[in-house]
Amino acid sequence: MNQFNLLKGNYIAGKWRDGSSNQQMVNKNPYNDAIIANYQAASLQDLDEAYQSANHVQKEWKNTNPVIQREVFEKAVSYIEEKHESIVEIIINEIGGTRLKAEFEIGLVKNIMKEASTLPFRMDGKILPSPIDHKENRVYRVPVGVVGVISPFNFPFFLSMKSVAPALATGNGVVLKPHEHTSITGGTMIAKIFEEAGLPEGLLNVITTEISEIGDHFVAHPIPRAMSFTGSTKVGKHIGAVAGKHLKEAHLELGGNSALVVLEDADIDLAVSAAVFSRFTHQGQICMSANRLIVHEAIYQEFVDKYTAKVATLTCGDPSDPSTIIGPLINEQQVKGTVALIEKGIEEGAVPVIRGEVKGNVVEPVVFTNVTPDMSLAKEELFAPVVSIMKVKNDQEVLSYANNSLYGLSGAIHTRNVERGAELAKQMDTGMIHINDGTINDEPNVAFGGVKNSGLGRLNGDWSLDAFTTTKWISIQHKARQYPYS
Structure with missing residues (x-):
C-alpha cells in the first residue's frame, strides 16, 4: 500500500484528521474503479479552523530568516526525489496518468519548487525620492497574508504546487482545496511533503470537501486576501465574482482552445x-x-x-x-x-x-x-x-x-x-x-496565463512574486515639515 494512500483527508493546524461533515467522499481509480480511499468531508467549521491556523502561524513565518525558509523548499525537493516511485504510483492510480505523464509532472513540480526557493531572497523594496524636502520614501514588499488555492484534477500535483509553493515562499499562509477526485495528489501528498520538509505546523492546511458542503465560503471567508484558482471558465467566473465582491485578488487560470x-x-x-x-x-x-x-x-x-x-x-x-x-x-x-x-x-x-x-x-x-x-x-x-x-x-x-x-x-x-x-x-x-514547438509549455521563471475566457493574472517567477505580495509605503520626515496652516 502506498504511504500516501493512508493519509487522512484533511490536514488542519498541523494535524491529520477526518472532516467533521456527515458527507462521505470516495476516491476511485478512474481506470478500474478500485477504491483508493474514503474520507469524511470537511465542514464549514473545519474550513474556518484551517484559515485561522494559517493566519496565526503566518505572523511568525513572514519574519522567519529567508535562509531557513529556503531550506524548507530544498528539503521538500529532496523528499520528492526520495519518494519518486511512490508519487508516480499515486499519479497513475488516482489520476489515470501514464508513467510518461507522471515523470513529466514531477519534473514540473521540482522546477517550480526550486524557483520558489529563491523567492525569500527576492522580497526586496525601494527607496524613492520625494517632492517634499527632507522626506525619505521606503516601499516594502510584504506578503498578502493568507492565500486560498483551489486546484483541478488534470495536473493536480503541479497545479497545486504552482500556487502553494510561491505563496508560502513569499511569507504567506495557505489553505488548499484540491479537486475531490484528486485529493491525494493535489492536496494531502503536498501537505505530507512540506510536513517532512519542516514547514511550521499549521501554515499550510488542506481540506478535502465538496462545494455542496462549503458553498462560496472558501472564497468569501474574511481571512484570505488572495485566491488562486485553476479549473473551468464557468467556475472561474463565479470565483472571480465572489472574490471581487469581497475585494480579494483573484488569479484565475481557466480553460483553453x-x-x-x-x-x-x-x-x-x-x-x-x-x-x-x-x-x-x-x-x-x-x-x-x-x-x-x-x-x-x-x-x-x-x-x-x-x-x-x-x-x-x-x-x-x-x-x-x-x-x-x-x-x-x-x-x-x-x-x-x-x-x-x-x-x-x-x-x-x-x-x-x-x-x-x-x-x-x-x-x-x-x-x-x-x-x-x-x-x-x-x-x-x-x-x-x-x-x-x-x-x-x-x-x-x-x-x-x-x-x-x-x-x-x-x-x-x-x-x-x-x-x-x-x-x-x-x-x-x-x-x-x-x-516551432508544442502548445504545452510551462517554465518556472516565465509569465504563465491567458486572455479572454482563459483567465486573469500571471504566475511563475516575478509574476508569482507580484501575485502573492503587496507593497507598503513608509515615509520618514527627517526634518520638521512646514504645514500651510500651522
Whole structure:
C-alpha cells in the first residue's frame, strides 16, 4: 500500500484528521474503479479552523530568516526525489496518468519548487525620492497574508504546487482545496511533503470537501486576501465574482482552445510530432492542449497523412502499463460529454478520419477533418483525445481561424521563417505562443496565463512574486515639515 494512500483527508493546524461533515467522499481509480480511499468531508467549521491556523502561524513565518525558509523548499525537493516511485504510483492510480505523464509532472513540480526557493531572497523594496524636502520614501514588499488555492484534477500535483509553493515562499499562509477526485495528489501528498520538509505546523492546511458542503465560503471567508484558482471558465467566473465582491485578488487560470498552426514552409515531421504531443498528452486533459490544428492548404494532405499515421501508433488502455500513451479520462461524466461532442461534430459535417472506441473511461483518439470555425468542435474546449484539423489558404485566414475563439491561453506556429512566425504570433489573441514547438509549455521563471475566457493574472517567477505580495509605503520626515496652516 502506498504511504500516501493512508493519509487522512484533511490536514488542519498541523494535524491529520477526518472532516467533521456527515458527507462521505470516495476516491476511485478512474481506470478500474478500485477504491483508493474514503474520507469524511470537511465542514464549514473545519474550513474556518484551517484559515485561522494559517493566519496565526503566518505572523511568525513572514519574519522567519529567508535562509531557513529556503531550506524548507530544498528539503521538500529532496523528499520528492526520495519518494519518486511512490508519487508516480499515486499519479497513475488516482489520476489515470501514464508513467510518461507522471515523470513529466514531477519534473514540473521540482522546477517550480526550486524557483520558489529563491523567492525569500527576492522580497526586496525601494527607496524613492520625494517632492517634499527632507522626506525619505521606503516601499516594502510584504506578503498578502493568507492565500486560498483551489486546484483541478488534470495536473493536480503541479497545479497545486504552482500556487502553494510561491505563496508560502513569499511569507504567506495557505489553505488548499484540491479537486475531490484528486485529493491525494493535489492536496494531502503536498501537505505530507512540506510536513517532512519542516514547514511550521499549521501554515499550510488542506481540506478535502465538496462545494455542496462549503458553498462560496472558501472564497468569501474574511481571512484570505488572495485566491488562486485553476479549473473551468464557468467556475472561474463565479470565483472571480465572489472574490471581487469581497475585494480579494483573484488569479484565475481557466480553460483553453489552443490553435497549433502549420504554415506551408514548416518542417512537417517536427510539426506532426509537436501536434501529437500537444493533443494527446494526458488524454488531452490539459488546458494548453492543441484542440485545433490549422494547416496551410499547400501541405495539408501531407500533414494529415503523417499525423494520422502517428496517432494510429498510440497505445491506449491501462495507465500502469509503461507502454500506454493514452489512459482513462477522469470519470464517466467526462466520457459522456466527450462522446456527445464527437456525435455533434459528425452531425455538423466534420469527418472522423480516425475514430477510436470508448472502453470504460478510456476514449481512443478521434481525429476530425473538414472542420470549419463555426462548428462546435472548433469552438468548445475538448478535454479529451479529440482533435480538429482545419485548412487555410493564407496568413490572414490563419489569424481569422485562430482568433475565432472565446479562449486565449496557448498556441504554436510552425514555420522555417521564425520572424514571420513571430509577427503572426503578435497578432494572435493568446497569452502564450510558441514558435516551432508544442502548445504545452510551462517554465518556472516565465509569465504563465491567458486572455479572454482563459483567465486573469500571471504566475511563475516575478509574476508569482507580484501575485502573492503587496507593497507598503513608509515615509520618514527627517526634518520638521512646514504645514500651510500651522
